[in-house]
Amino acid sequence: MSTANIMTLFMLPIAMSLTDDVRIVGADGREKNESYFWEHSGTAQYDDELMETVAKTHPSFFRDRIYEDYYDQHVETLTEMIEYGERDGIQFRNLTHSYIPCLSERRVDPTALKT
Numbered sequence: 522m523s524t525a526n527i528m529t530l531f532m533l534p535i536a537m538s539l540t541d542d543v544r545i546v547g548a549d550g551r552e553k554n555e556s557y558f559w560e561h562s563g564t565a566q567y568d569d570e571l572m573e574t575v576a577k578t579h580p581s582f583f584r585d586r587i588y589e590d591y592y593d594q595h596v597e598t599l600t601e602m603i604e605y606g607e608r609d610g611i612q613f614r615n616l617t618h619s620y621i622p623c624l625s626e627r628r629v630d631p632t633a634l635k636t
Contacts, residue, residue: 550620
């Protein structure tokens with residue numbers, strides 16, 4: 522299945538094919554007051570100047586996208602994939618805070634995990 526997000530397109534399917542214990546870190550999701558996709562860490566996201574270059578290079582990506590719809594679809598796809606994996610015996614554990622309901626429901630304290 523093709524999806525519009527790297528997590529559901531590659532990361533999760535590959536993890537699900539390699540292990541029955543998938544641990545998720547850093548999928549924070551989107552606060553209700555955010556107007557962009559979601560916030561990005563300053564150490565992982567392009568600075569303002571580079572983002573301006575990206576927007577000029579790929580104008581329709583930003584102009585023609587309704588961020589709220591994109592996010593809602595991402596959450597729905599992620600939920601479906603996790604529930605599918607769980608029916609197949611895969612355990613999903615989210616180790617960091619997330620606004621994504623299916624991940625916040627699966628939040629565990631990472632210090633309680635055995636390696």
